[in-house]
Amino acid sequence: MEDRIKSLQAMEILDSRGNPTVLVELELEGGIQIVSRVPSGASTGAHEAVELRDDNPERFGGKGVLGAVNNVNEVIAPVLTGQKVTDQASLDRRLLELDGGPHKAKLGANAILAVSQAVLEGAARVHNQPLYRYLGGLNASVLPVPLLNVLNGGAHADNNIDIQEFMFVPVGAATFREALRMAQESYQALKKILQQKKLRTAVGDEGGFAPDLQSNRAALDLLIQAMEQGGLKPGQDMVLALDIAANEIKRDSGYFFEGGVKTGPELIDYYHRLIHDYPIISIEDGLAEDDWENWQLMTERLGDQIQLVGDDIFVTNTDRIQRGIDEICANAVLIKLNQIGTITETLQAIRLTHQAGWRTVVSHRSGETEDTTIADLAVAVNSAQIKTGAPARGERIAKYNRLLVIEHKDPSLEYAGWEAFRR
Ligand code: 2PG
Ligand code: MG
Numbered sequence: 001m002e003d004r005i006k007s008l009q010a011m012e013i014l015d016s017r018g019n020p021t022v023l024v025e026l027e028l029e030g031g032i033q034i035v036s037r038v039p040s041g042a043s044t045g046a047h048e049a050v051e052l053r054d055d056n057p058e059r060f061g062g063k064g065v066l067g068a069v070n071n072v073n074e075v076i077a078p079v080l081t082g083q084k085v086t087d088q089a090s091l092d093r094r095l096l097e098l099d100g101g102p103h104k105a106k107l108g109a110n111a112i113l114a115v116s117q118a119v120l121e122g123a124a125r126v127h128n129q130p131l132y133r134y135l136g137g138l139n140a141s142v143l144p145v146p147l148l149n150v151l152n153g154g155a156h157a158d159n160n161i162d163i164q165e166f167m168f169v170p171v172g173a174a175t176f177r178e179a180l181r182m183a184q185e186s187y188q189a190l191k192k193i194l195q196q197k198k199l200r201t202a203v204g205d206e207g208g209f210a211p212d213l214q215s216n217r218a219a220l221d222l223l224i225q226a227m228e229q230g231g232l233k234p235g236q237d238m239v240l241a242l243d244i245a246a247n248e249i250k251r252d253s254g255y256f257f258e259g260g261v262k263t264g265p266e267l268i269d270y271y272h273r274l275i276h277d278y279p280i281i282s283i284e285d286g287l288a289e290d291d292w293e294n295w296q297l298m299t300e301r302l303g304d305q306i307q308l309v310g311d312d313i314f315v316t317n318t319d320r321i322q323r324g325i326d327e328i329c330a331n332a333v334l335i336k337l338n339q340i341g342t343i344t345e346t347l348q349a350i351r352l353t354h355q356a357g358w359r360t361v362v363s364h365r366s367g368e369t370e371d372t373t374i375a376d377l378a379v380a381v382n383s384a385q386i387k388t389g390a391p392a393r394g395e396r397i398a399k400y401n402r403l404l405v406i407e408h409k410d411p412s413l414e415y416a417g418w419e420a421f422r423r
Helices: 065-082 087-099 107-126 129-141 178-197 217-230 264-277 291-302 317-325 343-355 373-380 393-411 417-421
Strands: 005-015 020-028 033-038 143-153 166-167 241-245 252-259 259-260 280-284 307-309 331-335 357-361 384-388
Touching: 005 065, 005 107, 020 065, 020 107, 033 107, 065 087, 065 107, 065 178, 065 291, 087 107, 087 343, 107 129, 107 343, 107 373, 129 417, 143 178, 143 217, 143 417, 166 178, 166 217, 166 280, 178 217, 178 393, 217 241, 252 264, 252 317, 259 264, 264 280, 264 291, 280 384, 280 393, 291 307, 317 343, 343 357, 373 393
Parallel strands: 143 384, 241 280, 280 307, 307 331, 331 357, 357 384
Antiparallel strands: 005 020, 020 033, 143 166, 166 241, 252 259
């Protein structure tokens, strides 16, 4: 009886951008109480599960989530109450049945994920285990390399840079805490350099700086300089990763990039030169979400040199990932729980990706909360990579702090380091 769901209660809270999102409180018969909160993206893919918003212009500019909250309280709670919280797969299946559609448009992926995540955490507590251990069992053995977004452009910042995210990747560290220290010191060095150059040090949504710069290369030069001033060897201690978020620059006529219009193959050429000139280990969303043909070309040309991560093209959806595997588009998948909406489907997406010999990168959203589920998820599935923003802003730091705690308490886990990028 102890592990049965006694109550499920949702409410509207705010995310890190101040936009409404869903919180769920789960209580078990045995007295265990769980709180779960869901994130929200800005550069969202068209194929993501639906984030249900009220569209009532009189509240939060239409962004209220009272409908999603109501769906938890009135539709989901009555069905899940009394069920065993440890039956993740069957509870997730019930959620899908209740929604009935392929995109979770009726109940909202925000409502569904808040519940699915609470169920997972509840089951871990019933088993008296930390979340990553409950979920990953004895198999969970690796602490992820953080991909820290330290310089922002695109939809995440109000500046003139078109690449959305420039990330520090401290691969050369021996431990997670050393990795975080290295990245933090370089981030602070970057701030000093920006100050000296009289450039803006205000930060974007994920805590990265958002200065106005001449070009994308100027941004990369700054990052190299920051690493060196932080006492690191670029390419050895730390490397770089990019999220182009190419969907955001795609128009009918092509990709709007650095003041001109580029074709897919031209962008690929550009990346080719970039990875020659800078220690870039990974490029995410180098092309748009439905540009399968050019994704294939990019993978052919660059796939044996760097990691090519699909975010908007795959949206954590097994059908789209399977197509990518069949057509050899990309060699890694970004994993975002709220793109698909349930824990079970997320785990399926991860399994499929790993079975193909591809890598996964567990990821936050640009709109986040203090929830730290993704930190545990990354460890549980040996993802070996996590992307969760700059070493700044509480909602980003919450995930890094959770990993610090996991590392501190569990010496059996090893920092992934360079291994994270071996395919
Ligand atoms: C991305 C994410 C997270 P958003 O594009 O990878 O950095 O951004 O949540 O806005 O989609
Ligand atoms: Mg992305």
